[in-house]
Amino acid sequence: MYIRRSNLNVAVQYLFVITFILAFVFVPNKEENIKATNLVLVLDPGHGGSDPGAVYYYDGIPIKEAELDMKIALAVRQELLKYEGVSVFLTREDNSKYLTLDERVNIASSLNADAIISIYNNASTNQQAHGAEVMVPSGNDGSGLHLISKALGDSILDELTNLGIHRRGLMQRISSTYKYKNGKPADYYGIIRHSMNNSLPGIIVECAFLSNENDYRTFLNTDEKLEKIGQAVGRGIANYYGLIEGDNQMNSLGDLNQDTFISAYDAYLLNKQIGLGQVGDAAISDVNSDGVVNILDVKEILEFSAGLRDDFSGGVTRAILKPGQVAAGIIMTQEDDPYLNVRTGPGVSYPAIGAYNKGTYIYITSGLGENWCYARGTCVFSGKIIEGYSSMAYIDVIEKEVEDTDFEVQISGPSISLSNDEVTSGCIAIQFNSDHIEIESIETDMEYVTTFGESGVLKIYFINSSNLSDTINICFASMDSSVDKADVTLSFAELTDIEGKELTTEPETITLTFAEPMPFDLEIKDSYVYGFECGFTVGEILEKCKVVEEVFLENGENAQEDTLLATGMKVSMDASVYIVVIFGDVNGDGIVDICDIESIQKHLLEASVLDGAYYNAADINCDSAINALDIGACQKFIYESSP
Incomplete structure (x- = not known):
């Protein structure tokens, strides 16, 4: 029988009383396994990013352990997705990013995983060392989780041994530095130690020795051999948990990253695989079922993710596509937990697929006013756009934008700008009809205090008049849409003492002309x-x-009035000409659609490089880089513009 982690504490209470019974509980009977449901497993490919792991040269070619670990982990996931009732996640999808050991365990913990399995290959100065081994916990933490880890490790070693890999067995190593909360020496390996501290079974699978030439040439030197190792590890995991082969709801047509959601990121992954000549499972990728995985499949995934088709021409997908945004929100988590889980369903019983960090801006698509909402945002661990359900208790909802009732002041811009020599007196008095207009903001680096009298006079007293900035900007707004003009009287006075001083200089009256607000914040x-x-x-x-005087095409010719304004065109404002950048309009046709996502993907694959205004239009999240986050943001534009 397989026990979920949430129920483990009850079992541990009996650990030292009925040890012989507990052994039958934790170690599955291979002849009569009970199928696991809602099992969540995290695979952790070793090393990555700036850490290549062990590097050995064979036939003059450097072989990096991190690349082998990644390929094996992907094969493990592919094998596990053949089984029912299991969700499989990787701590990373490629070797571009390095994660610390505690970050890897934090990912698994945030997903409420049932186990984290780290995939490595071994190396030793003793080149005769060979075979497979699994690092497991010592049990010093007192949780009893080492029993699960040992049984899981033995099951994996059974399958690796069947491949012909020498069985070195289960290994433990105790730290001479770290201790567990109970005072006993902690495990040496960080993955295992952090796992135990998070009440999470964790093991390290060392598949073979890269330092041993026979191990390398027999088991590691081709993708096919690495795939067989991954399949063996997957079978060992499935055997331990009693998984049954069948229709895994996670294994969905078009869902390249197997996160249960169809998005533009899946199209990006497939396009990248095609460009690199490394297309994965055709059962997922060949969405039009024509026997070939190519750009036509990418196009269908993009169309599906944008809501332009209900399903793929090659079959029905079980992946989820949700409707567009209805509101936005900011994640406000508890002080002792900076993350908010994103789950596959509206409740804690559903497995987590990622998490948002505190302060993350998310787009809510449904569930306003309910306990759980469906939203999309950036995962704190992977940096990718994810979609799913999150608790509304930890989300500060930002309502949909409403039309601004304020008016823009058109006097040398939206404000009155006073130069240094005008404010050295130390005080400005502003008189206006407070029933019609108000001061929206006062912008200055100087320290000041204000008083507002019954006669409608606002006095601004500068505390350190010897340290005045170049200007002070006072921005006004209309409180009454029927008011298009209003008088503002300004006076200046020499002051040595704020209290009791009267204004002595001649007042100056300025008429403010209000206009309808511009539809754009330029x-x-x-x-x-x-x-x-x-x-x-x-x-x-x-x-x-009104600030736009003329509009020109990219070649400098005047644009016709019925032409859509687009990226790359030029506008004349205040006697200067500027190039237009419209976020999302990457190809410069004046609309945001699938073609713009394809333009971003071609740039990422270096098939067609974007520059100038078109590059800026593709950097939708304004992080000075074009990546998958911009693809997700472009998809959001398409969602919002779809009927």
């Missing part, structure tokens, strides 16, 4: 202007956005 950076949105014609831009 920002100029270098030679580019940001903030325009797709879907507006040149004529609409000239009518609604």
